[in-house]
Amino acid sequence: MRINSIEIKNYRQHRNTKLDFPFISGGFDLHLLVAENGVGKTNIMNAINWCLYEEEPYATKKNANLPLCNEITLDEGLKAGHASESVSVTLNVTRDGKRYEFFRTVDVSVKDPSAKKVSKLSVTITPENGNSEFYEEEEARNVAIACFPKKIREYFFFDAEQLTTYFERSNKELSVKDAVNEISQVNVLSAAIKHLEGYIKECDKTMSNLNPKLREKQESVDKLEKAMTDLERDIDDLEQSNENARLKIIELDKLLNGNENVSEDNRRYKELSEQIDELETKRKGLDADQKKLISKYYVLLSMYDINDSTSKYIRDKEDRGQLPTSIDPEEIVKSLDAGECMFCKTGLSHSAEEHLRELLKQSALSTKAGGKLTEIKNDIEKACREARKYNEAISDLKQSIEEVEKEKAKLEAASEAIRIRLNACSDVESVSTWFQQKEDLSKAMRSNDQKIGSYRNELKNKGTQLEDARKELRKAQQNTEKCDEARKQKEVAREIKEIIESVEEDVSKTIRTNMEDKTKYWFDTLLWKKNTYTSIHLDDKYDIELIDSFGRSCLGSCSAAERQMLALSFTLALHEVSGYDGMLFIDTPMSRVSGENRKNFADVLRQTSMEKQIILTLTSDEFSANVREMFTSEYRSSMTLMKVDSTEKEVITEVK
Amino acid sequence: MIKNVEIINKVKNLTAGKPEMEKLVLSILDDESEGKQFARNGKPAIEKEARERE
Numbered sequence: 186m187r188i189n190s191i192e193i194k195n196y197r198q199h200r201n202t203k204l205d206f207p208f209i210s211g212g213f214d215l216h217l218l219v220a221e222n223g224v225g226k227t228n229i230m231n232a233i234n235w236c237l238y239e240e241e242p243y244a245t246k247k248n249a250n251l252p253l254c255n256e257i258t259l260d261e262g263l264k265a266g267h268a269s270e271s272v273s274v275t276l277n278v279t280r281d282g283k284r285y286e287f288f289r290t291v292d293v294s295v296k297d298p299s300a301k302k303v304s305k306l307s308v309t310i311t312p313e314n315g316n317s318e319f320y321e322e323e324e325a326r327n328v329a330i331a332c333f334p335k336k337i338r339e340y341f342f343f344d345a346e347q348l349t350t351y352f353e354r355s356n357k358e359l360s361v362k363d364a365v366n367e368i369s370q371v372n373v374l375s376a377a378i379k380h381l382e383g384y385i386k387e388c389d390k391t392m393s394n395l396n397p398k399l400r401e402k403q404e405s406v407d408k409l410e411k412a413m414t415d416l417e418r419d420i421d422d423l424e425q426s427n428e429n430a431r432l433k434i435i436e437l438d439k440l441l442n443g444n445e446n447v448s449e450d451n452r453r454y455k456e457l458s459e460q461i462d463e464l465e466t467k468r469k470g471l472d473a474d475q476k477k478l479i480s481k482y483y484v485l486l487s488m489y490d491i492n493d494s495t496s497k498y499i500r501d502k503e504d505r506g507q508l509p510t511s512i513d514p515e516e517i518v519k520s521l522d523a524g525e526c527m528f529c530k531t532g533l534s535h536s537a538e539e540h541l542r543e544l545l546k547q548s549a550l551s552t553k554a555g556g557k558l559t560e561i562k563n564d565i566e567k568a569c570r571e572a573r574k575y576n577e578a579i580s581d582l583k584q585s586i587e588e589v590e591k592e593k594a595k596l597e598a599a600s601e602a603i604r605i606r607l608n609a610c611s612d613v614e615s616v617s618t619w620f621q622q623k624e625d626l627s628k629a630m631r632s633n634d635q636k637i638g639s640y641r642n643e644l645k646n647k648g649t650q651l652e653d654a655r656k657e658l659r660k661a662q663q664n665t666e667k668c669d670e671a672r673k674q675k676e677v678a679r680e681i682k683e684i685i686e687s688v689e690e691d692v693s694k695t696i697r698t699n700m701e702d703k704t705k706y707w708f709d710t711l712l713w714k715k716n717t718y719t720s721i722h723l724d725d726k727y728d729i730e731l732i733d734s735f736g737r738s739c740l741g742s743c744s745a746a747e748r749q750m751l752a753l754s755f756t757l758a759l760h761e762v763s764g765y766d767g768m769l770f771i772d773t774p775m776s777r778v779s780g781e782n783r784k785n786f787a788d789v790l791r792q793t794s795m796e797k798q799i800i801l802t803l804t805s806d807e808f809s810a811n812v813r814e815m816f817t818s819e820y821r822s823s824m825t826l827m828k829v830d831s832t833e834k835e836v837i838t839e840v841k
Numbered sequence: 842m843i844k845n846v847e848i849i850n851k852v853k854n855l856t857a858g859k860p861e862m863e864k865l866v867l868s869i870l871d872d873e874s875e876g877k878q879f880a881r882n883g884k885p886a887i888e889k890e891a892r893e894r895e
Contacts, residue, residue: 281842331876370845373874380879673891681866688851695847764844
């Protein structure tokens with residue numbers, strides 16, 4: 186990567202500075218900007234940084250407080266009545282065969298030039314053969330960072346002061362180790378490992394989330410499919426059974442043709458026979474009842490006439506007052522014993538006495554008979570009343586018997602009619618059997634139809650369930666495929682990660698060793714005191730240790746020039762070892778170096794410019810005769826002299 | 842782009858006999874160095890390699 190040109194308009198002292206850094210194949214890509222102090226050398230680095238990052242890291246406090254816009258431009262703008270003046274920096278860069286033109290501009294208020302304004306960055310990328318691409322804002326900033334990583338800008342833009350404090354960590358955005366990793370692209374390996382780790386975790390998560398449970402889903406589908414097959418088979422069986430029944434019924438119908446009522450007649454005949462038997466039994470029962478009744482009333486009926494006469498006799502006697510009897514035999518006995526009437530006390534005559542004796546004899550008899558009659562009177566009447574019920578009872582019985590007989594006769598007549606019809610049929614038993622078979626078959630068909638309906642409903646439900654289960658299965662299968670994919674992706678990612686981790690470990694070690702060697706090489710080249718320092722050591726954190734010939738660590742006691750040279754050596758080693766193709770822009774690199782060291786310094790930079798672009802800003806002092814000779818005598822390089830106009834507010838450049 | 846020859850050589854050594862893997866690792870590293878999103882480039886490349894392994 187190299188800077189082709191920079192065009193600065195109205196930026197601080199630079200009203201209209203255009204610096205070209207032409208590339209000459211086979212020559213040194215070395216470019217010198219020579220000017221006295223205060224002319225604006227450092228502001229060229231600031232202009233580049235402002236263009237790329239909108240920062241001015243090398244601005245002095247005085248500069249920082251001044252308006253960004255050139256003061257002459259502001260004055261002229263004010264006089265001309267302009268509201269604002271435009272500040273811009275255009276940086277033209279070549280990188281990987283593409284041309285990048287970064288352009289940052291900001292409008293500065295003429296009346297209030299310190300007011301903060303938002304600048305705009307754009308970049309146009311033009312490939313060697315192809316259409317240009319244009320980016321603005323965020324995208325343009327990303328391109329700037331990709332070309333000139335801001336984190337490591339101190340390793341391609343620096344001034345002499347930075348070289349002096351190069352190894353002081355606090356002065357840098359990144360530690361030396363981080364910078365080395367960044368420049369040598371070890372950080373790319375680390376970032377790739379981090380991304381791969383994240384990706385592997387993603388794969389694990391994917392596999393975990395999918396959790397297909399394929400076997401369960403398959404079993405569910407298999408179970409439903411089997412259930413449906415069973416149901417379909419059952420339905421087929423039932424339909425076949427119904428078809429068979431239908432055919433059998435057709436056959437039976439043929440057999441039963443003309444004998445449709447035989448079975449019913451036969452059934453009815455049997456029913457009637459049973460009813461007739463029942464009536465016969467009932468009839469026999471009634472006969473038995475009749476016999477019992479006759480037995481029961483036999484004595485009563487036999488005695489009825491006597492009892493009835495006796496009853497009438499008693500009632501007659503009673504009607505005549507002869508019963509019960511009014512003579513008291515005891516009074517007669519007393520009168521006879523006393524010889525006088527017990528009522529009138531008259532003496533009994535002989536005839537009266539004979540009469541009383543005769544009366545006594547009669548009364549004795551009538552009284553006994555009368556008592557007996559009175560005694561049996563109720564029983565006789567009861568027997569008569571009972572006897573009189575017989576007719577009613579026997580009449581009821583006879584009526585019942587008559588009704589039974591009548592019903593029986595009716596049934597027998599019906600039975601006889603059926604029997605006659607049945608006698609006309611040759612094989613009543615077979616017909617009944619066929620009819621029964623038909624009935625049974627029809628019943629079975631109806632039952633089968635119900636079952637078929639039920640099974641079909643069940644089949645429909647199972648079908649819906651199966652469809653869902655198959656969807657689940659397909660999803661699970663897809664998930665399984667996805668799982669399998671994720672597993673394979675994880676395997677690939679892990680393999681790549683292991684390779685990159687191994688590369689990272691090896692490269693980190695190699696880079697450090699190479700850095701030590703190369704830094705020592707360049708340091709030896711730069712330093713005129715060749716035997717003072719024996720080795721350079723870099724620890725894990727890339728803290729540098731300079732070992733002198735006595736084996737002592739001596740970085741702290743080095744001169745400023747030595748420290749600058751060590752820093753430059755380290756930077757050159759870093760660029761070389763890392764393969765970083767960035768340019769180097771060094772502001773007044775030799776201000777603290779003199780004599781042989783300065784010559785060496787210039788020589789090293791000149792040599793390095795064969796490999797990469799080097800832009801140096803030098804003061805007149807630095808650009809001493811021997812340096813001038815080193816840089817310009819034999820080899821082609823560009824040199825621009827810069828001075829300011831009489832107002833000291835505008836840089837004038839002159840290309841030599 | 843990966844410019845560090847050490848990295849490129851190490852990758853080549855570790856993927857010797859597997860040109861596809863070499864290409865894949867270097868493409869991932871190149872993308873990473875360009876600041877391209879891993880999800881946009883690295884992931885599809887890994888997925889492609891995983892599919893091709895079937």
